[in-house]
Amino acid sequence: MIEKRPCPNSADENTAGPHSTLSLASLLAEPAKRAPERTAVVEGRERFGYGELWEQVRGYAAVLRELGVTEGSRVALVAPNVVDFVRVYYAVQVLGAVVVPVPLLLVPEEAEHLVADSEAELIVGHTGQLELARGCSRLAGVRLVTVGPREDGQPEPGLDELARSVEPVRGFVSRRPRDPAVIFYTSGTTGKPKGAVLTQLNMVMNATVNAFDANETTPRDRVLGCLPLFHVFGQTVSMNTTFRAGATLVLQPRFEPAQALELIREHEITQFNGVPTMYGRLLDAAEEGLELPSLRLCVSGGAALPVPVLERFNERFDTRILEGYGLSETSPTATVNQPALGTRAGTVGHPLWGIEVETADPDAERIELLGAGATGEVVVRGHNVFAGYLNDPEATEAVLVDGWFRTGDIGRKDEDGFLSIVDRKKDLIIRNGYNVYPREVEETLLDHPAVDQVAVIGLPDEVRGEEVCAVVVPADKVDTDQSVGDWITEWAAHRLAAHKYPRRVSFVAELPLGPSHKVLKRELRTRIIGELRRTNDSEE
Numbered sequence: 073m074i075e076k077r078p079c080p081n082s083a084d085e086n087t088a089g090p091h092s093t094l095s096l097a098s099l100l101a102e103p104a105k106r107a108p109e110r111t112a113v114v115e116g117r118e119r120f121g122y123g124e125l126w127e128q129v130r131g132y133a134a135v136l137r138e139l140g141v142t143e144g145s146r147v148a149l150v151a152p153n154v155v156d157f158v159r160v161y162y163a164v165q166v167l168g169a170v171v172v173p174v175p176l177l178l179v180p181e182e183a184e185h186l187v188a189d190s191e192a193e194l195i196v197g198h199t200g201q202l203e204l205a206r207g208c209s210r211l212a213g214v215r216l217v218t219v220g221p222r223e224d225g226q227p228e229p230g231l232d233e234l235a236r237s238v239e240p241v242r243g244f245v246s247r248r249p250r251d252p253a254v255i256f257y258t259s260g261t262t263g264k265p266k267g268a269v270l271t272q273l274n275m276v277m278n279a280t281v282n283a284f285d286a287n288e289t290t291p292r293d294r295v296l297g298c299l300p301l302f303h304v305f306g307q308t309v310s311m312n313t314t315f316r317a318g319a320t321l322v323l324q325p326r327f328e329p330a331q332a333l334e335l336i337r338e339h340e341i342t343q344f345n346g347v348p349t350m351y352g353r354l355l356d357a358a359e360e361g362l363e364l365p366s367l368r369l370c371v372s373g374g375a376a377l378p379v380p381v382l383e384r385f386n387e388r389f390d391t392r393i394l395e396g397y398g399l400s401e402t403s404p405t406a407t408v409n410q411p412a413l414g415t416r417a418g419t420v421g422h423p424l425w426g427i428e429v430e431t432a433d434p435d436a437e438r439i440e441l442l443g444a445g446a447t448g449e450v451v452v453r454g455h456n457v458f459a460g461y462l463n464d465p466e467a468t469e470a471v472l473v474d475g476w477f478r479t480g481d482i483g484r485k486d487e488d489g490f491l492s493i494v495d496r497k498k499d500l501i502i503r504n505g506y507n508v509y510p511r512e513v514e515e516t517l518l519d520h521p522a523v524d525q526v527a528v529i530g531l532p533d534e535v536r537g538e539e540v541c542a543v544v545v546p547a548d549k550v551d552t553d554q555s556v557g558d559w560i561t562e563w564a565a566h567r568l569a570a571h572k573y574p575r576r577v578s579f580v581a582e583l584p585l586g587p588s589h590k591v592l593k594r595e596l597r598t599r600i601i602g603e604l605r606r607t608n609d610s611e612e
Contacts, residue, residue: 180207
């Protein structure tokens with residue numbers, strides 16, 4: 073048994089109090105008690121009521137307990153959007169243990185870092201992801217137990233088979249609000265991924281305010297679960313929020329736009345949660361005249377949603393997209409456009425109930441808040457802010473300052489309290505000493521008829537420090553020769569300030585996306601710089 077180190081900033085017995093308890097497991101246990109026959113999850117042609125699902129979860133918990141999982145243990149979960157993800161996730165919570173979700177786009181060597189750093193004692197791997205799960209198990213030296221349909225030649229029974237021969241545990245282990253519930257590993261844009269420790273309070277409260285204060289989810293809602301459940305957005309806003317409201321989650325194992333549209337119509341989906349690239353792909357896949365009358369609400373997050381895409385989607389499907397904002401470290405939702413407070417396209421709305429979001433001087437060591445209209449670093453405090461980075465007190469100290477979490481994002485609040493995200497602090501381009509925010513340039517370029525998708529990055533320049541480069545996925549039937557690039561540059565020069573418009577335009581077949589469908593700008597920048605160097609070398 074590995075000796076577990078305490079998670080950062082965890083409360084001790086005296087601060088939380090011995091009788092102050094809160095468990096993420098209650099999100100499933102309560103609707104199972106109140107409405108056991110109501111459908112909780114739909115996967116393919118199978119439907120699972122809350123009572124049936126909760127009994128299965130307790131059966132899985134009994135097996136995990138026999139495998140050595142106890143209060144505080146860390147369990148790595150490698151699974152797609154299937155009902156077994158839900159069962160294992162909540163079974164771990166029932167035992168008072170901690171889930172470490174493993175992104176499915178990782179290679180085993182990358183996943184091994186998550187398992188080793190979190191000191192996971194067990195890996196639960198779905199049979200549909202055996203290559204990743206087995207590779208990670210082998211490299212980390214951590215036991216693997218499978219779940220899902222048994223593969224040919226698989227010698228040992230899986231978790232689901234073992235659960236049929238055990239007595240389900242009776243209830244769930246009581247936890248303190250500041251006890252860890254989930255460890256999410258950040259994307260690692262500045263090095264190896266760091267484990268963001270989210271507490272029971274973080275996860276329960278974020279699901280609660282998303283359900284009842286932001287989106288007004290009801291038991292009658294049917295939510296399409298196509299966002300990866302291993303990601304904090306899909307896990308909190310799709311899965312946990314749905315269960316908190318006692319609604320129904322319709323799972324899509326992997327996002328495919330045509331199939332997603334079919335599921336929305338077949339199951340009369342009322343709520344769709346997605347990232348901007350998903351909305352664009354749904355528009356592209358929709359046949360002429362397709363209607364989605366049941367779709368009353370859409371939530372976008374994870375990256376900036378271009379206003380033209382929002383407006384086209386809302387008009388095309390007669391619905392409304394509410395854009396929000398958050399990070400792994402904020403559980404994730406910090407702000408969202410909320411009907412009760414008013415909505416405004418191009419902004420990420422107002423803070424959720426019980427959360428404060430302001431802008432501060434990005435260059436000051438301490439938190440120096442700015443007034444309305446000023447551009448600064450977005451800072452957050454409230455029940456959604458994480459406990460810290462696992463085993464990394466220096467990184468934790470750098471972002472948790474004066475009771476606020478420094479997001480690294482640049483934004484501004486207007487006089488009405490609406491927050492707009494200008495860009496990532498790290499994505500900021502400084503050309504000739506002037507700040508260029510890529511999102512502003514991207515929003516403009518998306519109106520160009522030759523541009524389908526675009527990411528704006530900064531490239532090293534000996535004279536100007538950085539040069540603005542637009543990496544474009546061209547629209548259908550557009551030739552990507554030099555004249556088109558010049559056309560885009562000239563067109564942008566009439567719509568953007570002289571220091572903002574792109575002097576370089578590169579064309580790609582697709583933009584590199586991470587597990588949460590965000591554009592990987594660091595990878596894109598490295599690729600484009602490499603191509604320019606090879607071109608220069610060949611010309612010499």
